Amino acid sequence: MSQAHPYTTLISATNLQQNAQNPNWIIVDCRHDLMDPNAGRIAYDAGHIPEARFANLDRDLSGAKQAADGSFKGRHPLPQQDALIAALRGWGINDDTQVIAYDGQGGMYAARLWWLLRSIGHASVAVLDGGLAAWQAAGQGLTTAEPKPAPGGISAKSPLTTSVSAHDVLINLTNLRRTIVDARAPDRFRGENETIDPVGGHIPGAKNRFFKDNLQADGRFKPGHQLHEEFGALISEPQTAVMQCGSGVTACHNLLALEIAGLHGAALYPGSWSEWCSDATRPVAKGA
Incomplete structure (x- = not known):
């Protein structure tokens, strides 16, 4: 390394x-x-x-x-x-x-x-x-110069992550084996003030953990023990948790917070709400 x-x-x-x-x-x-x-x-x-x-x-x-x-x-x-x-x-x-x-x-x-x-x-x-x-x-400066890197040679190895599909999430509505956690702002989770996706609301049964709640007032992440306590109130086992958001981006913030907290193994639903709500046959929940 x-x-x-x-x-x-x-x-x-x-x-x-x-x-x-x-x-x-x-x-x-x-x-x-x-x-x-x-x-x-x-x-x-x-x-x-x-x-x-x-x-x-x-x-x-x-x-x-x-x-x-x-x-x-x-x-x-x-x-x-x-x-x-x-x-x-x-x-x-x-x-x-x-x-x-x-x-x-x-x-x-x-x-x-x-x-x-x-x-x-x-x-x-x-x-x-x-x-x-x-x-x-920290007193560090910025530059406008763009580097010209030499080509790298990174290769794919065994993944350190897991992900689920919309079908997996749909099946979960019946078997309830996974805890779905939505990283969007509470108002969008409730189906209010939706300005990005065509449908407001959330996946039925999902819990809400706004990604910004992972941060302190200064913009740095909360300490691991605090994140562990807060996420522990939402999920029982990280290996059965699925993080989602609007489009699979801020869900990664919650996954990072879980890793900082020592809660390993949660999955990402990459399509998230934007994919879920694009199919009218998938159920939608509103409210808290």
């Missing part, structure tokens, strides 16, 4: 600064805005952490929205594995690279890259705790 004890969940701005010149560390800027897909790249061009590459949520961290049968897979389906690996190699990532993902939105997009790397068996990936604001608060 790139160091004796790789970073696998979070890294502080101070620890990143101390290792930022390590050639085997790759920093990836994941800033994005769901309502303005160009905002992340504009922000990156205006100033980013030195040597950071830019990852576009729609192009690099998501795949085609239509399945082979023409059905809608959600707003941000998982990318095909070969396309993901091509993007990672383009950023210079190898099998032994320590990857650091950051954004300016509390980790909501950086956690997606964290999960995707784990999905191909790459454990040495961490999210910058507090994001770009923490980096700047």
Whole structure:
């Protein structure tokens, strides 16, 4: 590995600064805005952490929205594995690279890259705790220079993640073997103020854990013991829990929080609400 004890969940701005010149560390800027897909790249061009590459949520961290049968897979389906690996190699990532993902939105997009790397068996990936604001608060500067990395050679290994399909979630409505946890804001969960997806509401039986509740007032994650206590009130066994959101992005934030809490094994429903509500035959619940 790139160091004796790789970073696998979070890294502080101070620890990143101390290792930022390590050639085997790759920093990836994941800033994005769901309502303005160009905002992340504009922000990156205006100033980013030195040597950071830019990852576009729609192009690099998501795949085609239509399945082979023409059905809608959600707003941000998982990318095909070969396309993901091509993007990672383009950023210079190898099998032994320590990857650091950051954004300016509390980790909501950086956690997606964290999960995707784990999905191909790459454990040495961490999210910058507090994001770009923490980096700047630590007195570190930004640059407008874009690096030109040498191609990397990362390869897929046994996944460190699990995922479920819409069919799995539908079956669960009958057997109730899994606990579904929705990471969206409480009003959208209740079916109110829905401005992104065509239908408001949530998957019947789902519980609500707004991803921003994983954070402290300063934008850094809550300590592991606190996350353990809060998630423990929602789920009995992490291995039977499924994290979802609007399109499979902020659900990864809850999965990161679970990992920080030492609650391992929860699955991601990548299609999430955007896929679920696209089929009128699937039931919808509203209210708290």
